[in-house]
Amino acid sequence: xxxxxxxxxxxxxxxxxxxxxxxxxxxxxxxxxxxxxxxxxxxxxxxxxxxxxxxxxxxxxxxxxxxxxxxxxxxxxxxxxxxxxxxxxxxxxxxxxxxxxxxxxxxxxxxxxxxxxxxxxxxxxxxxxxxxxxxxxxxxxxxxxxxxxxxxxxxxxxxxxxxxxxxxxxxxxxxxxxxxxxxxxxxxxxxxxxxxxxxxxxxxxxxxxxxxxxxxxxxxxxxxxxxxxxxxxxxxxxxxxxxxxxxxxxxxxxxxxxxxxxxxxxxxxxxxxxxxxxxxxxxxxxxxxxxxxxxxxxxxxxxxxxxxxxxxxxxxxxxxxxxxxxxxxxxxxxxxxxxxxxxxxxxxxxxxxxxxxxxxxxxxxxxxxxxxxxxxxxxxxxxxxxxxxxxxxxxxxxxxxxxxxxxxxxxxxxxxxxxxxxxxxxxxxxxxxxxxxxxxxxxxxxxxx
Amino acid sequence: xxxxxxxxxxxxxxxxxxxxxxxxxxxxxxxxxxxxxxxxxxxxxxxxxxxxxxxxxxxxxxxxxxxxxxxxxxxxxxxxxxxxxxxxxxxxxxxxxxxxxxxxxxxxxxxxxxxxxxxxxxxxxxxxxxxxxxxxxxxxxxxxxxxxxxxxxxxxxxxxxxxxxxxxxxxxxxxxxxxxxxxxxxxxxxxxxxxxxxxxxxxxxxxxxxxxxxxxxxxxxxxxxxxxxxxxxxxxxxxxxxxxxxxxxxxxxxxxxxxxxxxxxxxxxxxxxxxxxxxxxxxxxxxxxxxxxxxxxxxxxxxxxxxxxxxxxxxxxxxxxxxxx
Numbered sequence: 001x002x003x004x005x006x007x008x009x010x011x012x013x014x015x016x017x018x019x020x021x022x023x024x025x026x027x028x029x030x031x032x033x034x035x036x037x038x039x040x041x042x043x044x045x046x047x048x049x050x051x052x053x054x055x056x057x058x059x060x061x062x063x064x065x066x067x068x069x070x071x072x073x074x075x076x077x078x079x080x081x082x083x084x085x086x087x088x089x090x091x092x093x094x095x096x097x098x099x100x101x102x103x104x105x106x107x108x109x110x111x112x113x114x115x116x117x118x119x120x121x122x123x124x125x126x127x128x129x130x131x132x133x134x135x136x137x138x139x140x141x142x143x144x145x146x147x148x149x150x151x152x153x154x155x156x157x158x159x160x161x162x163x164x165x166x167x168x169x170x171x172x173x174x175x176x177x178x179x180x181x182x183x184x185x186x187x188x189x190x191x192x193x194x195x196x197x198x199x200x201x202x203x204x205x206x207x208x209x210x211x212x213x214x215x216x217x218x219x220x221x222x223x224x225x226x227x228x229x230x231x232x233x234x235x236x237x238x239x240x241x242x243x244x245x246x247x248x249x250x251x252x253x254x255x256x257x258x259x260x261x262x263x264x265x266x267x268x269x270x271x272x273x274x275x276x277x278x279x280x281x282x283x284x285x286x287x288x289x290x291x292x293x294x295x296x297x298x299x300x301x302x303x304x305x306x307x308x309x310x311x312x313x314x315x316x317x318x319x320x321x322x323x324x325x326x327x328x329x330x331x332x333x334x335x336x337x338x339x340x341x342x343x344x345x346x347x348x349x350x351x352x353x354x355x356x357x358x359x360x361x362x363x364x365x366x367x368x369x370x371x372x373x374x375x376x377x378x379x380x381x382x383x384x385x386x387x388x389x390x391x392x393x394x395x396x397x398x399x400x401x402x403x404x405x406x407x408x409x410x411x412x413x414x415x416x417x418x419x420x421x422x423x424x425x426x427x428x429x430x431x432x433x434x435x436x437x438x439x440x441x442x443x444x445x446x447x448x449x
Numbered sequence: 450x451x452x453x454x455x456x457x458x459x460x461x462x463x464x465x466x467x468x469x470x471x472x473x474x475x476x477x478x479x480x481x482x483x484x485x486x487x488x489x490x491x492x493x494x495x496x497x498x499x500x501x502x503x504x505x506x507x508x509x510x511x512x513x514x515x516x517x518x519x520x521x522x523x524x525x526x527x528x529x530x531x532x533x534x535x536x537x538x539x540x541x542x543x544x545x546x547x548x549x550x551x552x553x554x555x556x557x558x559x560x561x562x563x564x565x566x567x568x569x570x571x572x573x574x575x576x577x578x579x580x581x582x583x584x585x586x587x588x589x590x591x592x593x594x595x596x597x598x599x600x601x602x603x604x605x606x607x608x609x610x611x612x613x614x615x616x617x618x619x620x621x622x623x624x625x626x627x628x629x630x631x632x633x634x635x636x637x638x639x640x641x642x643x644x645x646x647x648x649x650x651x652x653x654x655x656x657x658x659x660x661x662x663x664x665x666x667x668x669x670x671x672x673x674x675x676x677x678x679x680x681x682x683x684x685x686x687x688x689x690x691x692x693x694x695x696x697x698x699x700x701x702x703x704x705x706x707x708x709x710x711x712x713x714x715x716x717x718x719x720x721x722x723x724x725x726x727x728x729x730x731x732x733x734x735x736x737x738x739x740x741x742x743x744x745x746x747x748x749x750x751x752x753x754x755x756x757x758x759x760x761x762x763x764x765x766x767x768x769x770x771x772x773x774x
Contacts, residue, residue: 032745213721423725427637
């Protein structure tokens with residue numbers, strides 16, 4: 001009796017659940033999702049409205065530049081006010097497609113990788129404004145990564161993003177340690193860099209302060225690859241051109257160099273436990289001869305180390321060669337569903353052209369403000385790291401040596417492959433060749449899948 | 450005390466056979482209620498069930514059905530989708546990374562289930578032997594405290610303690626084991642056990658407290674009897690305590706196995722799956738595939754596979770606990 005009753009009870013919920021599941025499936029209809037079309041029909045205007053407008057911005061935490069810009073813009077145009085919402089970089093990038101697809105999307109959103117958003121019609125095409133505002137005077141190489149073709153290839157096609165500042169990366173050197181080691185000038189070739197690192201190692205100073213619990217060691221990995229890879233080939237991979245590959249002799253050579261440095265003990269022994277903030281703090285406290293980072297860290301290092309620090313572009317493989325460095329726009333996109341398309345683009349154009357806005361970009365981020373190169377550059381303190389960063393930006397522009405960050409190649413490649421594989425690479429667990437092959441395998445799966 | 454315990458236990462005829470409550474009264478009462486219910490008609494019953502069924506259907510069955518549906522599509526969560534049949538499932542079972550994360554989840558069962566339940570059993574037995582008083586209350590409270598800390602917070606706090614300069618290494622250095630210090634969460638071979646021990650720390654309290662209440666329900670005369678027969682501590686533990694706690698152990702094993710297989714928060718806040726993919730678990734993998742890579746179909750398929758795995762482990766456990774000797 002008891003067994004019988006149990007058996008019956010045991011089966012009913014399963015049957016009921018199955019029934020409900022079937023019902024649910026039927027209710028859900030056929031295929032999930034659908035195609036959302038861009039909200040067309042806005043007449044392009046370069047005149048700012050006189051009506052009261054509230055612009056919404058979704059930005060990441062820890063980057064206050066949007067607040068400062070919004071404040072200045074409202075001061076100049078009191079009828080336009082802003083609502084800035086913030087979330088961590090990880091959460092924001094994960095939620096961006098859904099935020100953009102919602103009924104009430106933010107007008108402007110921080111979007112590091114365009115990904116599928118263009119294909120799904122979520123981003124406003126800025127081409128009409130490009131013509132209307134005359135952005136053709138801006139450096140084309142700076143805007144190229146912000147474009148996407150109809151086939152989903154970045155680098156060409158329509159413009160979907162603009163930058164609130166354009167970054168450049170390089171190497172910071174602790175000059176107090178350099179003096180102690182008898183190093184007189186920054187390295188001018190990879191071989192010189194290696195010599196100086198060995199000097200530091202022998203003296204018990206960490207040669208490269210880096211961390212990889214969150215993947216930031218890839219500033220070093222890519223800086224090494226940049227010097228050996230064919231730049232255009234590397235870029236075509238980052239832009240997802242069909243048939244492009246990460247597995248190139250240059251990339252392998254760069255990755256093998258990292259393995260060599262790992263085996264030589266040039267990285268901190270607990271590198272996989274160190275995150276971005278930890279390695280920045282450690283370098284600021286004087287630990288490490290070199291650190292690979294971007295212009296955004298310049299002000300912080302200057303405050304911490306005073307005159308004992310310099311900033312320079314990663315050296316080319318051979319002395320006298322051209323420099324190649326990662327740099328990218330602090331990229332923002334306008335939602336296709338924005339009700340204030342004209343106003344938000346006016347704001348973006350203002351950021352690139354208004355002297356006060358350009359000054360804010362430099363003061364708050366240390367990044368180049370971009371825009372028309374004939375415009376006067378904002379004032380910076382002479383001899384400061386920020387001045388060096390702006391000069392480096394100009395140099396890399398002149399040498400046409402800017403490449404995107406490989407982390408921006410696809411939406412999932414950084415967390416899904418580059419971080420875990422680089423953790424293995426910088427601790428000498430895999431070879432450079434294996435690193436490159438594994439990342440390429442993941443890439444093919446993500447692009448194809 | 451014991452009378453009350455027996456009364457409570459008697460009203461639910463447990464197949465364990467320890468309680469010996471009267472089946473006659475317990476069988477009659479529901480029948481009377483049932484007759485009344487029939488008179489009001491089945492509608493009243495369904496009406497009373499309706500709110501719960503609606504909530505369950507809307508928040509559990511419907512999302513589950515959607516997830517099952519998504520798992521057959523290639524879909525980025527926003528745009529158009531394509532039917533791919535079982536291709537997503539095929540990938541779950543052939544992708545080394547995903548299979549590795551499943552393996553890690555099973556290793557975590559040692560730390561989430563085996564350790565907390567065993568330690569809980571020992572601690573509960575020890576506390577039972579302490580006279581009820583301030584000491585036993587305080588020790589119970591202290592043991593239970595980790596349970597009220599969110600797992601995410603525990604993960605963050607422990608990642609500080611495990612750091613190169615953290616508490617764990619400080620203690621090791623202080624007692625002369627400085628050679629053993631290491632960045633625990635960044636070291637291959639140590640990261641997964643280190644993360645697992647965070648789970649052990651959190652779950653031991655729950656196990657101890659639940660097992661203690663279970664021990665309280667065991668008839669003290671059984672302990673008296675076995676003592677008179679000259680049994681020692683171990684014999685008493687194996688013959689009386691363990692069988693008496695069969696139900697509690699089954700519940701705990703079920704809960705903790707689910708916690709191990711579906712773990713996410715501790716890993717997310719401490720190692721994010723690193724170093725390499727050393728601590729990658731299905732929960733984190735699904736999150737990444739679904740939200741970072743925007744491959745909702747594959748993430749759903751992996752989610753369904755994870756659910757089936759959990760059921761495969763948990764359902765036999767349930768059967769085991771119900772069977773009488």
